[in-house]
């Protein structure tokens with residue numbers, strides 16, 4: 209107190225007198241006090257250490273047969289991660305310690321591992337990197353990842369519904385032109401290369417240069433996130449993946465998108481089958497051979513590794529792993545598919561194929577059916593299995609009324625990418641495209657109330673091909689012959705409307721083989737042949753559903769109402785559409801129904817909805833021409849199904 213204040217006090221308020229006449233001690237409240245003597249002790253009481261999830265070995269057991277102790281297992285785990293992060297020139301990995309570097313008290317007692325060169329002589333540190341420790345944040349929980357993101361990553365906020373809003377940085381979509389695949393003796397013959405292929409080659413040496421760059425970057429950090437998780441719900445064909453990343457956002461994204469191991473599964477995880485090094489904040493070196501920008505997404509199938517430099521868009525990890533599955537699964541006679549999948553109460557399964565934005569997630573998330581998965585599946589001899597453990601929904605113009613299950617899934621634990629929210633209330637404005645049109649929500653599949661867990665189902669009954677036709681000439685629904693299904697599957701038509709692929713802003717017709725050419729590794733006809741064989745064997749019916757324009761092309765007509773598309777899909781699922789009356793359209797030769805419950809009949813034949821019939825015919829022929837041009841490369845290609853079908857497929861395209 210200053211003397212002025214003292215003076216003011218003396219003049220103003222009366223001096224407080226404490227009554228010391230009573231003997232009792234004065235308590236400021238009546239509740240019992242905490243058991244801690246110091247603040248640090250109090251804080252140490254707040255958090256319980258996680259209990260070990262497997263019993264500690266019985267001391268009386270023979271030591272040789274005893275499972276490793278908790279400490280031993282921790283050490284093995286760190287050794288495995290250190291090996292993952294090893295620089296290939298130095299031959300050994302970084303010194304690791306588990307836990308958050310900000311919580312010194314917690315990490316101090318944890319054992320650390322150093323891996324020295326094989327010859328075993330004591331090493332004299334010749335580089336600064338071998339003097340430092342890297343903290344490993346291993347399979348953190350969503351709550352822990354939220355804290356990491358909010359504390360350390362600019363642009364991380366909790367929205368009013370509890371989701372974690374994040375920014376993916378300069379890239380808000382995938383960069384297919386920056387994808388590279390190592391061409392070696394094996395992949396040279398196995399993979400699809402050249403015109404139309406997504407696999408742009410790089411050599412082994414260049415891969416190593418980029419790998420070293422990513423690993424050095426990650427090792428230079430104080431801490432890295434490591435996720436050990438699974439892909440594929442089919443237990444016989446499960447793949448173990450490790451994701452090393454620098455951002456809590458990336459770790460939470462993959463926590464949601466891959467299958468989450470139980471504590472027991474995690475303890476017995478062992479060596480991963482595939483590892484991603486995500487150094488997305490750090491660019492590749494543009495002077496490196498094969499590099500055409502600062503972004504590089506590199507896949508090395510022989511080493512079972514992927515390196516990401518120069519893009520923080522999390523979808524690269526998801527779709528990078530999907531590419532890997534597109535290689536590994538067909539080797540086992542299992543078909544990998546860019547499709548959603550759901551199942552009715554009677555066990556009828558539907559697949560939803562389609563390029564980005566055509567409705568796989570929206571239409572497979574159906575309140576009346578069980579969701580198996582929204583984007584990536586396998587079709588094996590035993591049925592369908594989801595590759596992933598979560599969904600990745602487009603959020604632009606999301607509404608509670610039209611997509612209630614997706615709306616409700618955006619809660620605590622969900623990653624919300626690139627959305628705009630109100631500064632104070634943190635309410636998200638889903639119509640706002642200020643950051644990007646490709647706003648996304650990534651959530652665990654359990655967030656959908658009627659998810660089918662485990663995410664597997666029997667053989668599909670319906671195969672629905674979705675196309676968002678910006679020309680407005682494809683019918684809202686057509687029933688396909690097997691040959692037509694193959695023709696449209698190989699064509700993979702849509703008109704891209706939004707910017708999922710970086711740089712595409714204006715709508716434009718796209719053909720992408722197997723409805724996902726960006727991710728396939730083998731020639732499209734290999735997947736098509738497998739699909740034909742499976743559909744034939746299990747008696748599945750193919751459908752083409754236009755979720756795009758009606759009443760004119762983009763700019764003139766409007767997008768088909770989601771409510772109408774849902775009615776069409778309902779009629780496919782129930783089997784009622786199979787028995788409707790059909791007529792064949794001109795040019796594309798598509799079978800279209802005359803009526804569907806809940807859908808205005810006049811929209812079923814697109815010619816009815818166009819005011820200008822000449823414009824309709826002109827546009828129809830234009831689109832048919834685009835189909836024909838696109839299919840030319842496949843005409844010379846032998847489609848490895850029986851010869852009759854191969855010829856039928858060629859004849860199943862537009863005739864004009």
Ligand SMILES: Nc1ncnc2c1ncn2[C@@H]1O[C@H](COP(=O)(O)OP(=O)(O)OP(=O)(O)O)[C@@H](O)[C@H]1O
Nearest residue numbers: 563564565566567568569570602755768769770773
């Ligand atoms: N008639 C319609 N049918 C389906 N979707 C529609 C329709 N009209 C508008 N939409 C909107 O189109 C978008 C479809 O996106 P969705 O997330 O389902 O794409 P996707 O096929 O899953 O793509 P990706 O592979 O990129 O995840 C949603 O935003 C949905 O609200």
Ligand SMILES: O=C([O-])CC(=O)C(=O)O
Nearest residue numbers: 382523527564583600708
């Ligand atoms: O990969 C992405 O960014 C989103 C997606 O599902 C797709 O494009 O098919």
Ligand SMILES: [Ca+2]
Nearest residue numbers: 568569583600
């Ligand atoms: Ca999707």
Ligand SMILES: [Mn+2]
Nearest residue numbers: 546563564583
């Ligand atoms: Mn997709």
